[in-house]
Amino acid sequence: MAPQKGNLMTFREDVRVLDCTIRDGGLCNDFRFTDDFVRDLYQTNLATGTDYMEFGYKASVDLFNPEDFGKWKFCSDEDIYDIVGDNDTNMKISVMADVGRTDYKRDIRERSNSPVDLVRVATYVKTIPAAIDMIEHCAKMGYETTCNVMAVTQARREDLLEALELLGKSPIHTVYIVDSYGSLYPEEIRDISDMYLEKMDKYGKQVGIHAHNNMQLAFANTITACANGVSMLDATMNGMGRGAGNCMMEQLMTFLRNPKYQLPPVLRFVEQHMDKLRAEGVKWGYDTPYLLTGYMDMHPRTAIAFTKDNRHDYATYFANLGHE
Amino acid sequence: MAPQKGNLMTFREDVRVLDCTIRDGGLCNDFRFTDDFVRDLYQTNLATGTDYMEFGYKASVDLFNPEDFGKWKFCSDEDIYDIVGDNDTNMKISVMADVGRTDYKRDIRERSNSPVDLVRVATYVKTIPAAIDMIEHCAKMGYETTCNVMAVTQARREDLLEALELLGKSPIHTVYIVDSYGSLYPEEIRDISDMYLEKMDKYGKQVGIHAHNNMQLAFANTITACANGVSMLDATMNGMGRGAGNCMMEQLMTFLRNPKYQLPPVLRFVEQHMDKLRAEGVKWGYDTPYLLTGYMDMHPRTAIAFTKDNRHDYATYFANLGHE
Numbered sequence: 001m002a003p004q005k006g007n008l009m010t011f012r013e014d015v016r017v018l019d020c021t022i023r024d025g026g027l028c029n030d031f032r033f034t035d036d037f038v039r040d041l042y043q044t045n046l047a048t049g050t051d052y053m054e055f056g057y058k059a060s061v062d063l064f065n066p067e068d069f070g071k072w073k074f075c076s077d078e079d080i081y082d083i084v085g086d087n088d089t090n091m092k093i094s095v096m097a098d099v100g101r102t103d104y105k106r107d108i109r110e111r112s113n114s115p116v117d118l119v120r121v122a123t124y125v126k127t128i129p130a131a132i133d134m135i136e137h138c139a140k141m142g143y144e145t146t147c148n149v150m151a152v153t154q155a156r157r158e159d160l161l162e163a164l165e166l167l168g169k170s171p172i173h174t175v176y177i178v179d180s181y182g183s184l185y186p187e188e189i190r191d192i193s194d195m196y197l198e199k200m201d202k203y204g205k206q207v208g209i210h211a212h213n214n215m216q217l218a219f220a221n222t223i224t225a226c227a228n229g230v231s232m233l234d235a236t237m238n239g240m241g242r243g244a245g246n247c248m249m250e251q252l253m254t255f256l257r258n259p260k261y262q263l264p265p266v267l268r269f270v271e272q273h274m275d276k277l278r279a280e281g282v283k284w285g286y287d288t289p290y291l292l293t294g295y296m297d298m299h300p301r302t303a304i305a306f307t308k309d310n311r312h313d314y315a316t317y318f319a320n321l322g323h324e
Numbered sequence: 325m326a327p328q329k330g331n332l333m334t335f336r337e338d339v340r341v342l343d344c345t346i347r348d349g350g351l352c353n354d355f356r357f358t359d360d361f362v363r364d365l366y367q368t369n370l371a372t373g374t375d376y377m378e379f380g381y382k383a384s385v386d387l388f389n390p391e392d393f394g395k396w397k398f399c400s401d402e403d404i405y406d407i408v409g410d411n412d413t414n415m416k417i418s419v420m421a422d423v424g425r426t427d428y429k430r431d432i433r434e435r436s437n438s439p440v441d442l443v444r445v446a447t448y449v450k451t452i453p454a455a456i457d458m459i460e461h462c463a464k465m466g467y468e469t470t471c472n473v474m475a476v477t478q479a480r481r482e483d484l485l486e487a488l489e490l491l492g493k494s495p496i497h498t499v500y501i502v503d504s505y506g507s508l509y510p511e512e513i514r515d516i517s518d519m520y521l522e523k524m525d526k527y528g529k530q531v532g533i534h535a536h537n538n539m540q541l542a543f544a545n546t547i548t549a550c551a552n553g554v555s556m557l558d559a560t561m562n563g564m565g566r567g568a569g570n571c572m573m574e575q576l577m578t579f580l581r582n583p584k585y586q587l588p589p590v591l592r593f594v595e596q597h598m599d600k601l602r603a604e605g606v607k608w609g610y611d612t613p614y615l616l617t618g619y620m621d622m623h624p625r626t627a628i629a630f631t632k633d634n635r636h637d638y639a640t641y642f643a644n645l646g647h648e
Contacts, residue, residue, distance in 0.1 A: 220544030
């Protein structure tokens with residue numbers, strides 16, 4: 001195991017915080033956030049010292065019907081400009097582009113004419129060649145890029161190592177460990193981040209972590225990765241994200257020692273907006289069925305349906321899990 | 325840092341699971357559990373493979389009015405016999421005795437005439453001499469004993485080291501790391517468990533962990549301690565315990581690899597009893613104010629009042645925390 005980087009009395013200059021409340025949280029409400037919510041979130045992230053704010057997905061309108069979703073599924077430059085103006089701040093703006101779901105040659109144009117700074121390319125290991133094509137396009141257009149390699153637990157290690165080599169040689173800035181099913185324990189996070197860091201150090205690139213809270217380990221895994229040398233840390237307000245959600249921004253803000261990061265704006269936002277969303281019936285966060293899909297390293301879709309139906313028959317659910 | 329003991333594909337024979345749902349959960353409902361609940365819990369723990377079941381506190385009726393609490397605040401031998409009969413099983417029965425709150429010379433008599441196997445003596449570092457007197461008494465009466473050194477984060481390290489030396493020389497079996505305020509990060513758990521294990525190894529004794537979930541780290545800290553060599557692991561059904569509660573038994577059962585441990589009985593119990601308790605208004609579990617008291621290493625009493633009052637003004641609460 002690599003030695004820990006930094007400790008609880010210091011901070012590392014390489015650490016960056018990315019708020020993806022709209023993007024991962026949007027999976028809970030089909031991206032139907034009010035403009036007030038998004039504007040307040042932007043101001044809150046500025047006050048918090050957040051380094052990147054992700055507005056949503058850059059999905060293709062040829063593949064998804066805009067009437068079925070709020071606008072942050074598509075993240076047009078115009079909609080982002082409406083919120084951030086010319087974003088004359090130190091905070092960078094990010095969007096996520098899924099391999100196969102973004103018409104990037106049409107929809108991702110020159111950075112100089114866009115409010116977006118960072119394009120995060122989300123891919124499975126098997127679609128790495130397509131991801132690299134997107135990364136090269138985005139780099140050519142002037143964007144900072146990351147590659148978020150999803151479902152890391154279900155990739156074969158030899159494929160993952162080859163993917164990391166290819167990404168190391170690409171114009172990418174950061175490669176992300178993505179625990180899509182929330183199934184990793186901290187000791188596995190240490191092992192995987194050792195692997196990612198070794199490959200990326202070789203190419204002068206950084207590593208990020210995007211955790212899910214299925215087993216109530218999202219915060220633990222995020223800070224474990226951070227202590228191991230991972231630089232980019234994803235979080236969302238009150239952990240809003242698909243199913244069990246993500247590492248909570250308020251948790252992360254109590255952990256980070258760099259005085260540029262501020263907890264109170266996050267607390268105010270949770271109070272004003274997140275509790276309201278919950279009261280309106282939007283559901284996310286730890287619950288027993290997510291523990292079970294996390295433990296079984298399975299997609300949480302059946303657990304989401306279980307909580308939506310207000311079921312409580314956990315033992316029956318578990319007995320059938322993977323056999324339905 | 326000491327090397328990890330065991331891994332995710334093996335199990336350690338020294339690991340023991342202790343269910344303290346009645347004892348720590350009793351702090352949420354003044355120990356007013358129905359006999360049905362306690363009987364089903366006993367049967368569930370047997371089916372789960374739990375090694376110890378803790379019935380409650382051995383509080384003195386001279387100090388606490390029995391009318392103010394359910395019977396498990398006092399744990400008379402007769403009340404335990406009512407549930408377990410002669411407990412002709414492999415599961416051991418435990419009670420907790422607080423230094424200064426138990427009339428142990430009167431209330432803790434010969435083990436041969438009691439259903440209790442283990443007395444867990446809870447103490448602060450400053451009352452270690454009184455704890456050792458209790459431990460010696462209980463050992464003389466034939467009981468297995470542990471010492472649960474509370475509020476470890478607020479003890480000076482030199483005092484703690486001396487306490488561990490004294491406990492090492494006592495007739496104790498296990499000494500517990502108790503993160504009373506839920507304020508420890510996994511990296512601190514590794515450091516503290518290294519310290520405890522080094523001292524206890526010297527005397528041929530074991531170490532246990534009792535975690536709180538204020539920062540949503542109870543499970544992470546429990547399995548981190550376990551991987552570091554800690555043997556006795558506390559958990560409660562659905563994490564029921566004061567404030568943010570404890571490591572959840574269902575989480576622990578998904579982690580442990582020894583096939584003697586069974587998850588489904590826990591899921592059935594959560595379904596039948598814990599969801600019902602919540603529906604009846606008993607409150608426990610992670611919430612924002614607990615994150616804040618955990619982060620500040622403070623007793624959760626103001627956070628408990630905050631959630632009881634259904635307050636949501638987290639930023640105001642945080643601004644005043646420690647200044648009220």
